[in-house]
Amino acid sequence: MLALTVAKKWHLIQLDINTTFFHGDLDKEVYMKIPPGLAVSQPVFYDHSLFIKKQSESFTVILVYVDDLVLTGNDIDEINSIKQNLDDKFKIKDLGDLKYFLGMKVARSNSGIHIYQRKYTMDLLRNFGYLDCKPLSTPI
Template identity: 50%
Template sequence: MVCQVICCFEALWGDVSLHVLVYVDDLIIAGSSTAVISRFKRYLNSCFHMKDLGLLKYFLGIEVARSPDGLFLSQRKYALDVLTEAGMLGCKPIDTPMEQNHRLALVKGVPFDNPDSYRRLVGRLVYLSVTRPELSYDVHTLAQFLSDPQIPHWEAAIRVLRYIKGSPGQVMNS
């Protein structure tokens, strides 16, 4: 099992704020003053061997685009990767991610023969819900069956993929 931790540090000096997001050996540094950001990066560079990759464009599967209206986050590439890995890139899209009035909690049937595939897919869907909040309920429901997925649970997860196929590049304004 791999443990992944994201740490976030925030500091406020008067009217100036500085935010640092740390994931393993990657950092995102943001703040209200470019001078403070530059000074902080110089400090970090004096302590550690660092490479400044410039403006944030892609981080942990999230694409970042800027406009005068703000930042836009998208996991289009990640969604397409999930579809490809599941062999569903050519599937027919559907309008809803889960059947209404589903009875997944009541399923007593044949266990899915590859529970690790189910767990991996649901884990990837959890991460995709970062920019796709409309998937939260469906992914939460699927996650309840990680210990003993049945065939209908796998079919429900595939249905979520068919929904994603219909709009892989949905964008979140932040």
């Protein structure tokens, strides 16, 4: 999705659902449907976290991970409409341009998108007690 965003020079927005964890544990199975307008009639693959909407010249993609959403597409009016619809249903926080996602820092420049995993790496080292270890050059 990021490669497509760079190649097409699309907008790249991050959203957060405010009330995801306020509703407690579910005590029964829940079945959900893909929201109208975001379903692909006959997908080549099926990914429960990726939603695509295509209307005439407008193309929009939403990537969902728990309560974080990344929204991209070629039509800022359609993106704003989707953000408004999501906010009406779920109360979202618009975090603006994508900066962090899944432990990765995302930095956009004229030359493309750069992904940094320093924070993720430091968190791993801290969690496993290796933060004070000395680095060692390892040729690959």
